[in-house]
Amino acid sequence: MRYLLLLGISFLTLFASDAFITPSELKNSLEEKNLIIIDVADANIYKASHIKGAINSDVSKFVNQEPENIYSLMNSSEIIQTELRDLGINQDSKVVIYSHNTDKGILNSSYLAFILLYSGFENLTILDGGYMSWVFENERLTSSILPDSKDDGNIVVKPSKNLIVNRERVQNSLAYTPILDARSTQLYYGIERSQRVTSIGHISYAKSSYYKDKFLRDGTLRNQEELDEIFIYGHGLKNSDEVIVYADSALSATMEFYILYKHMGFKNTKLYEASLLEWGNKLNLPMTRFKWE
Secondary structure (H helix, E strand, O other), X not given: OHHHHHHHHHHHXXXXXXXXXXXXXXXXXXXXXXXXXXXXXXXXXXXXXXXXXXXXXXXXXXXOOOHHXXXXXXXXXXXXXXXXXXXXXXXXOEEEEEOOOXXXXXXXXXXXXXXXXXXXOOOEEEEXXXXXXXXXXXXXXXXXXXXXXXXXXXXXXXXXXXXXXXXXXXXXXXXXXXXXXXXXXXXXXXXXXXXXXXOOOEEOOOEEOOHHHHEOOOOOEOOHHHHHHHHHHHOOOOOXXXXXXXXXXXXXXXXXXXXXXHHOOOOOEEEEXXXXXXXXXXXXXXXXXXXXX
16 A cells, blocks of 8 residues: 555655656556646547547637737736636646647647646646657557536646746847857757748857757657757756746747656756847847858
8 A cells, every 4th residue: 555655656756746647557547537638630640539528628729819918928817827828727737739730830839738737736747759759659548539628727827937038038138148049050050941931040149959959750859868968068067057048939849848858857948039030120139140159
């Protein structure tokens, strides 16, 4: 009995602290009372096949829709709270997010994770390897039947505004604070141009750190040793460092942020909310091309 109790405590601790959960770990927790599994695929893909019991989330509902504030990543706290409650999320819920392994889906999963973190909710994780890894191990635990609607949750959004920074903060941090560009190396180096961005290249002094490089070809996260090689030995980051992450848009930077903040434990990581949608379209701000920082 004591062994089972310790095992349960260990699992809950793992769930609460780790950024990614394996298919086998998720399978073993399917009977957890407060578990909520969220599929971020488009509705038609979700309806065709999903993890049994998973609900669907249209993450666009969390995105700012106000045309006068085009650089903002998120809707108002009131709207975010309403949408999270509509998903049935309570203060004591355990949330697992997964995608169907598309580029859009992967970033949607980290975007929803960021929304939860920003809202002050930490008990969440992303399914390592996404839906394909689940199907490979647990094909019988998939379904095209929609689950029963959940009761509205009681989550209370308490914005963690310290997770985001603005242009002035980035300007004052150049050459002093580690800045990571989460886009592809082609976009960083300036061989290709980002959509909706006038300037080519990267924010001066920023280092290239493509979020996809943190994953293996099967979509699972690289092991800890390799991630340490990238972030600690490669980029020279220390756990106490303030680190600023950006991309074309903040949504595209959320997976890099999530890995650093939630998995690596770099709790002073910040997301440049306006990212290159702002910086790259203000021609008086420093951008560098054809150079590795």
